[in-house]
Amino acid sequence: MKYVVTGVAGFIGSHLLENLLKEGHEVVGLDNFSTGHRHNIAPFLDDFEFVEGDIRDLETCHRVCKNADYVLHQAALGSVPRSVADPIASHDNNASGTLNMLVAGRDADVSGFVFAASSSAYGDTPTLPKVETMPMRPMSPYAITKAMGEYYLNVFGTLYQMNTVGVRYFNIFGPRQDPNGMYAAVIPKFVDILMGGSVPVIDGDGEQTRDFTFVANAVSANLLAAKNAEQARGEVVNIACGNRISINKLYNDIAGHLDITKPAKYGPKRAGDVRDSLADISKAKRLINYEPLVNDAEGLKITVEWFKKQFEESKK
Numbered sequence: 001m002k003y004v005v006t007g008v009a010g011f012i013g014s015h016l017l018e019n020l021l022k023e024g025h026e027v028v029g030l031d032n033f034s035t036g037h038r039h040n041i042a043p044f045l046d047d048f049e050f051v052e053g054d055i056r057d058l059e060t061c062h063r064v065c066k067n068a069d070y071v072l073h074q075a076a077l078g079s080v081p082r083s084v085a086d087p088i089a090s091h092d093n094n095a096s097g098t099l100n101m102l103v104a105g106r107d108a109d110v111s112g113f114v115f116a117a118s119s120s121a122y123g124d125t126p127t128l129p130k131v132e133t134m135p136m137r138p139m140s141p142y143a144i145t146k147a148m149g150e151y152y153l154n155v156f157g158t159l160y161q162m163n164t165v166g167v168r169y170f171n172i173f174g175p176r177q178d179p180n181g182m183y184a185a186v187i188p189k190f191v192d193i194l195m196g197g198s199v200p201v202i203d204g205d206g207e208q209t210r211d212f213t214f215v216a217n218a219v220s221a222n223l224l225a226a227k228n229a230e231q232a233r234g235e236v237v238n239i240a241c242g243n244r245i246s247i248n249k250l251y252n253d254i255a256g257h258l259d260i261t262k263p264a265k266y267g268p269k270r271a272g273d274v275r276d277s278l279a280d281i282s283k284a285k286r287l288i289n290y291e292p293l294v295n296d297a298e299g300l301k302i303t304v305e306w307f308k309k310q311f312e313e314s315k316k
């Protein structure tokens, strides 16, 4: 089968690439390196077609989708704070870029189109766990762009009988997630800061909770969504472990894996952030046969070990 992976040089995209190649599929990967890195795809460059280009350019989207069976659309500008700082860039890349990819996928008559949606679309509703039947209440420009992508997917399913599926990720983490920059995700950031000998700052009181999900689960969800895209047409499913932990516990677990006993520092709460997040994953189980493969504790151990190895190699 021929798969298109957008955002292939990113964290999740590069794991999808690695997995698809292992399974013997043909892959066309697209990335503009805005937040992704060449080193994420360097080991695979001989084994797939890489297109350095932008999903904001419709012609490029058409080019990569030609003769494709499936599209796994991951490219986007992630991060809530980034979108608060620059909502227009988030809109252009995430909402308009997704529309371009949908049009290209439709014109190429692909069998399945999977979209990296986000749990941020739920917003700050107090009800837990989050179920897909709840109305979306985006609280940031980023969440709006992801909600918009879902609406487009649903409409393309109805209008053009396109097999579109949204996978609503809940805090994906794992090896290769970028620890650098002001918009880094919490797990790689904490690990990196602790390994460097400093102490990270926790936003707010640290009692906010997240359903942290190891990247192997997101990879499996994409492949299952593509395979079951016809029966899941126009639908969105939560992808998570169905378990939540606080940022304080996360900090202690990471520090524990690194044998560090220093307490964390605390700063102000971040604008646009939701307080608690926990997924009901029964729809994903039912519709695409999703089951979490690796739990958060196991995933965290693998991730910290990976970063430790990278850190030690960088010092050689």
Ligand SMILES: NC(=O)c1ccc[n+]([C@@H]2O[C@H](COP(=O)([O-])OP(=O)(O)OC[C@H]3O[C@@H](n4cnc5c(N)ncnc54)[C@H](O)[C@@H]3O)[C@@H](O)[C@H]2O)c1
Binding pocket: 006, 007, 008, 009, 010, 011, 012, 013, 030, 031, 032, 033, 034, 035, 036, 037, 053, 054, 055, 056, 073, 074, 075, 076, 077, 078, 079, 093, 097, 116, 117, 118, 119, 168, 169, 170, 171, 172, 173, 178
């Ligand atoms: N990591 C998470 O916890 C999480 C949670 C919810 C949703 N998501 C979504 O999953 C997807 C992948 O996230 P990630 O964590 O791997 O992020 P990432 O930043 O590592 O990967 C995104 C990739 O998309 C590329 N990209 C961005 N804009 C582009 C454009 N206009 N044209 C071509 N390429 C472009 C980037 O260069 C990068 O390689 C994103 O759509 C993100 O919104 C991620």
